[in-house]
Structure formats: C-alpha cells, structure tokens
Amino acid sequence: MNSTNTAVSRRDQILREAARLFAERGFHGVGVDEIGAAVGISGPGLYRHFAGKDAMLAELLVGISGRLLTAGKRRVAEAADPEGALDALIRGHIDFAIDDRPLITLHDRELDRLRESDRKLVRQLQRQYVEEWVAVVARVHPGATEREVRAAVHAVFGLLNSTPHLGAQSSLPGRREMSELLRGLALGALGALDSTADWRVTY
Amino acid sequence: MNSTNTAVSRRDQILREAARLFAERGFHGVGVDEIGAAVGISGPGLYRHFAGKDAMLAELLVGISGRLLTAGKRRVAEAADPEGALDALIRGHIDFAIDDRPLITLHDRELDRLRESDRKLVRQLQRQYVEEWVAVVARVHPGATEREVRAAVHAVFGLLNSTPHLGAQSSLPGRREMSELLRGLALGALGALDSTADWRVTY
DNA sequence: TGAGGATGTTAGCGAGCGTTAACTGATGAC
DNA sequence: GTCATCAGTTAACGCTCGCTAACATCCTCA
Numbered sequence: 499m500n501s502t503n504t505a506v507s508r509r510d511q512i513l514r515e516a517a518r519l520f521a522e523r524g525f526h527g528v529g530v531d532e533i534g535a536a537v538g539i540s541g542p543g544l545y546r547h548f549a550g551k552d553a554m555l556a557e558l559l560v561g562i563s564g565r566l567l568t569a570g571k572r573r574v575a576e577a578a579d580p581e582g583a584l585d586a587l588i589r590g591h592i593d594f595a596i597d598d599r600p601l602i603t604l605h606d607r608e609l610d611r612l613r614e615s616d617r618k619l620v621r622q623l624q625r626q627y628v629e630e631w632v633a634v635v636a637r638v639h640p641g642a643t644e645r646e647v648r649a650a651v652h653a654v655f656g657l658l659n660s661t662p663h664l665g666a667q668s669s670l671p672g673r674r675e676m677s678e679l680l681r682g683l684a685l686g687a688l689g690a691l692d693s694t695a696d697w698r699v700t701y
Numbered sequence: 702m703n704s705t706n707t708a709v710s711r712r713d714q715i716l717r718e719a720a721r722l723f724a725e726r727g728f729h730g731v732g733v734d735e736i737g738a739a740v741g742i743s744g745p746g747l748y749r750h751f752a753g754k755d756a757m758l759a760e761l762l763v764g765i766s767g768r769l770l771t772a773g774k775r776r777v778a779e780a781a782d783p784e785g786a787l788d789a790l791i792r793g794h795i796d797f798a799i800d801d802r803p804l805i806t807l808h809d810r811e812l813d814r815l816r817e818s819d820r821k822l823v824r825q826l827q828r829q830y831v832e833e834w835v836a837v838v839a840r841v842h843p844g845a846t847e848r849e850v851r852a853a854v855h856a857v858f859g860l861l862n863s864t865p866h867l868g869a870q871s872s873l874p875g876r877r878e879m880s881e882l883l884r885g886l887a888l889g890a891l892g893a894l895d896s897t898a899d900w901r902v903t904y
Numbered sequence: 905t906g907a908g909g910a911t912g913t914t915a916g917c918g919a920g921c922g923t924t925a926a927c928t929g930a931t932g933a934c
Numbered sequence: 935g936t937c938a939t940c941a942g943t944t945a946a947c948g949c950t951c952g953c954t955a956a957c958a959t960c961c962t963c964a
C-alpha cells in the first residue's frame with residue numbers, strides 16, 4: 499500500500515496535531531519542531547507539506563470557518579420553518595464545538611495571527627455565518643431589535659463554545675447529555691429575547 | 702507634586718497596558734519593548750517595576766481571579782435568598798466582563814503561560830469562584846443534577862464573557878442595555894435547567 | 905551641598921525561533 | 935537498470951526576544 503491509500507493523509511495528520519498544539523499553547527507558543535515531533539518527523543520536514551507555520555494556521559481557520567458556514571446554510575435551507583432552522587443551527591454548532599474542540603478554540607482566539615488577506619477571508623466567512631444566525635433568530639424572536647439579536651447571537655456562540663474550557667473531567671456530562679444540555683441552555687437564553695421588549699419600556 | 706500623588710501608579714499603568722496588549726495579540730505575541738512603548742518608556746525600563754514579563758501576567762491573572770472571588774463571596778453573603786444571590790453574581794460578573802474586558806479575556810486564555818505555582822493559585826481561585834456559583838445555581842434550580850449545574854455555570858461564563866469578542870462597534874447596544882441583555886440571556890439559559898429533568902426521563 | 909535611592913537610558917548577550925540549503929534513501933516508471 | 939520524484943534528514947543562518955550590565959538623571963533630605 500502507498501501513502502495515498504491511508505485513511506488520513508500526512509497533511510491532514512499534521513493539521514490535526516497542529517490544531518491541538520495551537521489550541522493548547524497558542525500559535526506563538528508552539529514551535530515547528532514540536533509539530534513535527536507530534537507526527538514523528540523533524541521540524542523542517544513539515545516544509546514538504548506546507549509553505550510555513552502561518553500557512554498551517556490559515557488552512558485550519560479558513561477550513562473551520564468555511565465548514566461552519568456551509569453546514570449552517572445547508573441546515574437553514576433544509577428547515578421547514580424558522581424554529582426548525584434555529585434548532586438545526588444550534589445542533590450543528592454544538593456538533594462542531596464538541597467534535598472539533600481545538601478548531602473552535604483557534605477560531606476565535608488566533609485569528610489575529612493571520613496574514614491580512616487570510617484574515618479578511620476568515621472574517622468574511624465568520625460574518626456570513628453570524629448573519630445566517632441573526633436572520634433566523636430575528637424571525638423566531640421578532641420582538642427584539644437587531645442590535646439585541648446580534649449581541650445575543652455572539653453570546654450564544656460564547657455559551658456553545660464553552661465546552662473546550664472544561665478539560666475532559668469525569669464529573670462532566672457525556673457527549674449526548676452535554677449536547678442536549680447546551681441546546682436547552684441556548685434556547686433558554688434566546689427565549690429571553692421575547693422579554694427584553696417588556697424591560698425596555700421600563701427605562 | 703511627586704509621582705505617588707498621581708491617581709494611578711506607574712505599576713498600575715504598566716499593568717493596564719500590558720493587559721490590553723496581551724488580550725489583543727496574546728502573551729507570546731507581545732514584546733517587552735511594546736509594553737514599554739505603551740507607557741512611554743523603553744522595554745528594559747519595565748524591569749524597575751517587575752521581575753519579568755511572566756510576573757506581569759501572573760499579577761494580572763491572580764488579581765482578576767482574586768477580585769472576582771472576593772466580590773462574588775461578598776455578594777452571595779449579602780443576598781437575602783438564592784434568587785437574589787444568583788442575580789447579584791450575574792450582575793457582578795457582567796460588570797467585570799464589561800469594565801475589564803482585557804482581563805476577562807486573559808483569564809481564560811493565557812492561564813497556561815504561567816509558572817506552575819502561579820497557575821495552581823489562579824486555578825484554585827477560579828475553582829472557588831465556580832463553586833460559589835454552583836452552590837447558588839443548585840439551590841435556585843434544585844431539579845438539575847450537579848454535573849448539569851456545573852456545565853451550565855461554565856456555559857454561562859462563556860456567555861457573559863462574550864462581550865470582549867465584539868470589538869466596540871457602533872451597531873452594538875450601550876453599556877446599560879448590554880448589561881440588561883446579558884443578564885436576561887444568562888437567567889434565560891439557567892432557566893432551562895428546570896426543564897432538563899423533563900427531557901431526561903424521555904431517554 | 906552632596907549622598908543615595910528611584911527611575912530611566914543604550915548596548916549587547918545568549919537562547920530560541922522560523923526558514924533554507926544541501927544531502928540521503930526509498931519507490932515507481934520507462 | 936537508471937533516473938526522477940517524494941519525503942525525510944542535519945546543519946546552519948539570520949532574526950527576534952527576554953533580560954542584564956553599565957551608565958545617566960532627577961528628587962529628596964540630613
């Protein structure tokens with residue numbers, strides 16, 4: 499068998515280990531020698547697969563942003579109504595947050611380490627993803643202003659992305675339970691948007 | 702007038718600028734020369750006030766952790782009932798998140814860059830703070846298991862700490878409005894804990 | 905007045921970093 | 935069988951970084 503027959507290419511193997519290390523110790527905190535060691539080769543050996551350390555981070559961030567957006571658009575398009583779209587968005591985001599913890603961490607932590615062009619691309623993908631959410635949430639909670647919806651969507655991202663912070667302890671819920679819990683918390687938080695209109699008139 | 706008469710000492714000035722820079726570009730992404738330049742002196746001049754770059758980060762993280770815990774304990778002690786305690790915890794945390802954005806960012810992002818001893822101290826303070834929340838939330842929502850409460854508390858931290866991610870755009874709510882919105886979202890999220898018991902039996 | 909501490913400065917060291925250069929062995933094509 | 939290509943190695947370069955050393959300036963106060 500040759501290398502192209504293996505399930506994961508060497509490139510993908512490097513990307514996965516790099517994502518883990520970047521998430522654990524920060525982009526600047528990881529050396530190319532360590533990334534190489536994580537896949538069993540020397541540091542300079544990485545340059546057969548990537549143009550540089552920056553290129554690895556760029557590919558990781560563009561990849562996750564693009565996949566989040568693509569999956570989000572698909573789920574919204576397939577949904578029967580706004581409520582179904584919102585639930586699909588939430589479930590989809592939770593799957594990403596749980597399955598690709600390191601990438602979700604990098605996604606909102608190391609964006610500023612990218613070259614200008616890559617950063618603009620990732621930001622554009624992120625913005626489109628946010629818009630997808632904002633449009634759906636605005637339809638489900640028509641009483642809230644757009645500013646409120648936008649801030650609430652960011653807050654819910656923070657809520658859903660909280661999983662990486664709890665390093666796999668035994669005292670935590672399992673995957674299934676955690677997924678349902680996060681879904682309930684997110685829906686509960688957004689449900690508060692229906693009450694804000696009442697509060698607002700009291701000021 | 703002498704330097705001790707100024708409202709903020711040079712030390713505090715350095716700490717504030719260092720916090721901002723660390724939050725913006727990461728601990729390893731900021732050089733001592735930049736920190737010095739931010740307060741109008743050269744890089745090595747900082748060593749008259751701090752033992753090293755690590756010491757600045759340590760003081761920042763120990764400080765914010767300690768202040769969060771102290772304020773949290775005080776608010777819980779002063780509350781009349783669990784509901785009041787929870788509301789006070791939420792309001793207090795929001796104040797920190799909005800007023801000390803950079804510190805809140807560092808607080809859950811650069812912890813691993815600390816020396817072992819400092820890291821243990823900060824983690825202990827953080828753990829105590831979490832316990833304060835868990836105890837209160839468990840009393841307000843007695844139907845949820847402790848694992849659920851613990852995960853929910855972390856998720857609410859993620860929600861409340863989401864403010865730093867929205868760089869001061871004009872399309873965002875003001876301080877007062879944002880504070881009330883976050884409070885509503887947090888209460889709404891935790892309110893979902895009362896429904897989890899119902900979901901749970903369906904599995 | 906002048907000694908001494910507080911708070912700066914510039915020059916430079918030593919380590920670590922990302923990256924390139926030069927070379928080596930295995931593999932598959934003709 | 936030879937030869938190109940792929941995927942790796944080690945050595946080394948140039949740069950940046952945190953930090954120290956040595957020196958300068960100002961303020962205070964006996």
